[in-house]
Amino acid sequence: MKKVFLFLSLIVISASIFAQNKDSLSAEMERLNRLGDSLHKVRLARDSAFQEEMNESLRKLNQDIATAKSIEIEKATEQVLAQHRKEQKRKRMAALLTIAAFGVAALAGAFIAKRRKGNSTHG
Numbered sequence: 558m559k560k561v562f563l564f565l566s567l568i569v570i571s572a573s574i575f576a577q578n579k580d581s582l583s584a585e586m587e588r589l590n591r592l593g594d595s596l597h598k599v600r601l602a603r604d605s606a607f608q609e610e611m612n613e614s615l616r617k618l619n620q621d622i623a624t625a626k627s628i629e630i631e632k633a634t635e636q637v638l639a640q641h642r643k644e645q646k647r648k649r650m651a652a653l654l655t656i657a658a659f660g661v662a663a664l665a666g667a668f669i670a671k672r673r674k675g676n677s678t679h680g
């Protein structure tokens with residue numbers, strides 16, 4: 558009788574141990590699943606923050622490029638305007654020299670014409 562009682566007690570104890578292990582295994586799996594979900598949320602948040610940081614860097618880079626292009630365009634425009642001013646100044650100087658040369662030639666012609674007229678009346 559003692560052997561039967563010992564055998565039955567062993568079966569009951571084994572069953573309760575296995576039942577406990579099953580419950581604790583299930584609880585452990587739930588805990589691991591919650592940890593996995595938490596880790597996934599943290600990774601998503603980190604990836605989202607990284608993506609936002611990359612987008613901000615890209616926006617800043619594009620803005621810097623646009624600013625550099627704008628400055629380059631302003632410099633090129635200023636150079637073209639300076640070249641245009643130089644050309645206009647050269648044209649004005651050429652026109653003034655042409656007018657001055659024409660005036661000098663007209664004066665010289667008038668002077669020569671006066672001299673010839675004066676020489677022809679004396680001679």
